[in-house]
Amino acid sequence: MSSAAHGNPWVAVRPDDDVAQLARRVSSAHRTFLEGAERLPTVRPGGDSIRSVVLDSWRRSRSSGVDPDGFGDAVDLDGLELHRYRAAHPIALIRPVVRKLLVEDAAEAGLLVAISDARGRLLWVEGDSKVKDRALAMNFVEGADWSEDRVGTNAPGTALALDHHVQIFGAEHFSRAVHEWSCSAAPVHDPISGQIIGAIDITGGPRMAAPEALSLIRATVAAAESELRLHLLDSPRPPSDSAARLQVLGANRPTLTREGERIRLSQRHAEILLLLADHPEGLSSDHLAMLLDESELDPVTVRAEMSRIRKLLGPTSLGSRPYRLLMDLETDVGEVRRALARGDAAAALRAYPGAALPRSLAPGIEEIRAELRGRLRAALLTTGDWRLFSRWTSSVEGRDDIAAWTAYLASLDRHSSMYAQVKSQLLLLDRKLGI
Numbered sequence: 001m002s003s004a005a006h007g008n009p010w011v012a013v014r015p016d017d018d019v020a021q022l023a024r025r026v027s028s029a030h031r032t033f034l035e036g037a038e039r040l041p042t043v044r045p046g047g048d049s050i051r052s053v054v055l056d057s058w059r060r061s062r063s064s065g066v067d068p069d070g071f072g073d074a075v076d077l078d079g080l081e082l083h084r085y086r087a088a089h090p091i092a093l094i095r096p097v098v099r100k101l102l103v104e105d106a107a108e109a110g111l112l113v114a115i116s117d118a119r120g121r122l123l124w125v126e127g128d129s130k131v132k133d134r135a136l137a138m139n140f141v142e143g144a145d146w147s148e149d150r151v152g153t154n155a156p157g158t159a160l161a162l163d164h165h166v167q168i169f170g171a172e173h174f175s176r177a178v179h180e181w182s183c184s185a186a187p188v189h190d191p192i193s194g195q196i197i198g199a200i201d202i203t204g205g206p207r208m209a210a211p212e213a214l215s216l217i218r219a220t221v222a223a224a225e226s227e228l229r230l231h232l233l234d235s236p237r238p239p240s241d242s243a244a245r246l247q248v249l250g251a252n253r254p255t256l257t258r259e260g261e262r263i264r265l266s267q268r269h270a271e272i273l274l275l276l277a278d279h280p281e282g283l284s285s286d287h288l289a290m291l292l293d294e295s296e297l298d299p300v301t302v303r304a305e306m307s308r309i310r311k312l313l314g315p316t317s318l319g320s321r322p323y324r325l326l327m328d329l330e331t332d333v334g335e336v337r338r339a340l341a342r343g344d345a346a347a348a349l350r351a352y353p354g355a356a357l358p359r360s361l362a363p364g365i366e367e368i369r370a371e372l373r374g375r376l377r378a379a380l381l382t383t384g385d386w387r388l389f390s391r392w393t394s395s396v397e398g399r400d401d402i403a404a405w406t407a408y409l410a411s412l413d414r415h416s417s418m419y420a421q422v423k424s425q426l427l428l429l430d431r432k433l434g435i
Helices: 019-034 052-063 079-088 090-109 129-138 155-162 211-234 267-278 285-292 299-313 332-341 345-350 363-381 386-393 402-410 417-433
Strands: 112-117 122-127 166-169 182-189 196-204 244-247 255-258 261-264 329-331
Touching (some): 019 052, 019 166, 079 090, 079 122, 090 112, 090 122, 090 196, 090 211, 112 129, 112 155, 122 129, 155 166, 155 182, 155 196, 182 211, 196 211, 244 267, 267 285, 267 299, 267 332, 267 363, 285 299, 285 363, 345 363, 345 386, 363 402, 386 402
Parallel strands (some): 244 329
Antiparallel strands (some): 112 122, 112 196, 255 261
């Protein structure tokens, strides 16, 4: 049965659901998925399968290597570093609105309200003190990384991954440690640039997965973004001006844009920044050296490069032991990944001018490059859209892609002139590659 037939696919618990029965069925689906079965048992009385938004998130979590049984210590920012980072972050401007609309009532209702940055790091966790103590068991604390890549399916992390509001009910969480909780979350955007700057989440029992909880979150986000817009009108420098963006895709020289300034980067500095953005948990000097060079760089060389990057970014933008970013750094690689995560192959292709740092031989960069191209190519091949095939096969990345040319041909009308042209090109490519 279609999602439309059952209503909003982003809502976890519908008014007519038997919550206890739903919990049993979702838990069964979770066990089945972890056992490797492709067909999941039904989890709705109407007979439809687990929500696609959850199943897709489980698949991403598994692909990211998230351990559903091992939560570990995911706190990567605390003490003075956390205090400074929160104070400088633009999402701090909306905290008074969130406290007024959510936190004041949450403390009496046995709930938690969390505000995260764009990478999923929890900056504030407020609400019922006893519930906060219980949440320690799953490491739902300030400074912890709750990105989907780190802890698996969860409302704030998945909302950021998809750039969409979402609810996660009980065993829909990938980690078993979170199965007694339910939550609703939505991303917060800079009202001028449209970039994600963080997320707002409300966590508690099953009723946090009901439609009214999601409506409350969405209303709070709307109020928060309106508050941000007012601050922009009153301030000569909007919050987004302090956000940095790294561009590494395509043949052009990599650049870093920060506070309105466009900085051309050396390949080594671009490699390091992309690797740090890809590992928000941080990298030891040895691990970073291994990702930069197969023969492993001398630690002194790594420290020297990090010192230069610290001068470039500012003294409070880079942490050490392990090396990690203490600032929000958007990347064009991340933009492509977000489009792929929400199933928008066309947007992903538009955001992909070419390979990531194509001249780099660093092992860690080669892995990112191969992963991004592979995911984009796989998404394109499932669309059946001749327009996307046309764009891909005319690019440097796709011009020798036999599978894409074959799919392109299959998508065309046999009687069209384009069909003959594509067929001719495919034959030439067959001869060229000796297939």
